[in-house]
Amino acid sequence: MDVLSALSAGAGPSATPSNQSLGQQDFMRLLIAQFQAQNPLEPLGNTEFIGQLAQFSVVSGVQQLDSSFKGFAQQLTGDQVLQGASLLGKPVQRVSDQIGFDGQHAPVMTLDVPPGAARVEVDVLNANGVRVAQRVQDNPAAGEFTLAWDGLLADGSRATPGRYGVQARAVAGASSAALTVRTEATVTGIAPSAQGLQLHARDDRGGQHRARRHRAFAGADGRDRP
CATH class of the missing domain: 2.60.40.4070 (Immunoglobulin-like)
Known part of the structure; x- marks a missing residue:
């Protein structure tokens, strides 16, 4: 299994974020293992290597963006509650x-x-x-x-x-x-x-x-x- 396959498996429907999602350290371990296990007569090409890095960057970026949006939504809700609390007891x-x-x-x-x-x-x-x-x-x-x-x-x-x-x-x-x-x-x-x-x-x-x-x-x- 190459790094791309591992990423796909980690992002499948059966994966759970707590124990099956791949982080940066997991990616590097898989990449090193792939280098060690590759066929010396058919080594990993530059194009394939760059493609794997690019796909991991996209996945990592999407995860960070999702985390940022969740944080923004929580902050927005908190700001709304504080704004509403300031109106308690006031005439409107x-x-x-x-x-x-x-x-x-x-x-x-x-x-x-x-x-x-x-x-x-x-x-x-x-x-x-x-x-x-x-x-x-x-x-x-x-x-x-x-x-x-x-x-x-x-x-x-x-x-x-x-x-x-x-x-x-x-x-x-x-x-x-x-x-x-x-x-x-x-x-x-x-x-x-x-x-x-x-x-x-x-x-x-x-x-x-x-x-x-x-x-x-x-x-x-x-x-x-x-």
């Missing part, structure tokens, strides 16, 4: 189609209003998807717009504590466009996963939320936003 904003109402505090919603909008309409929906309240803002300025729902229903009564759906839109004449709603929450836990870092958050009114690869940054008011 998250995209959501629901708000929580505890019966006392007004949940806050943030929208991005496009230029030219004549008004902004926000519908509050019950568990059956029926509108139970609406907030309207005429002539809103373009950009970030924040509003709060005081918990009052359309009939003037007060909403019971719980989760409510929200839908927002910008209206200009006969046209309207749906707007993304962001609500505030507090990060309560982190969990690395194959898809990325997951943050577990609880909104100020008790609702749970899990966001994959949640990203936050501090705004001018000192609060963290995605």
Whole structure:
């Protein structure tokens, strides 16, 4: 068996990295043994010798590259966990189609209003998807717009504590466009996963939320936003 055959055997399906893979010392021992056992009348040619060295270099390079990638992946995961840990207990904003109402505090919603909008309409929906309240803002300025729902229903009564759906839109004449709603929450836990870092958050009114690869940054008011 020449060195190339030994390398192939070591890299076969039945090989286990712990006791059958070939390292540099194994390669050199096999190469010396091959020189000692070669036919003096037909010695190993330069081309074959160089080919064996080249193939071993490729195999060794691939192994080192694989090890480097594994180390990089572990470091990246560690950095993500550290970054997520720094968010624990901090307020963040998250995209959501629901708000929580505890019966006392007004949940806050943030929208991005496009230029030219004549008004902004926000519908509050019950568990059956029926509108139970609406907030309207005429002539809103373009950009970030924040509003709060005081918990009052359309009939003037007060909403019971719980989760409510929200839908927002910008209206200009006969046209309207749906707007993304962001609500505030507090990060309560982190969990690395194959898809990325997951943050577990609880909104100020008790609702749970899990966001994959949640990203936050501090705004001018000192609060963290995605």
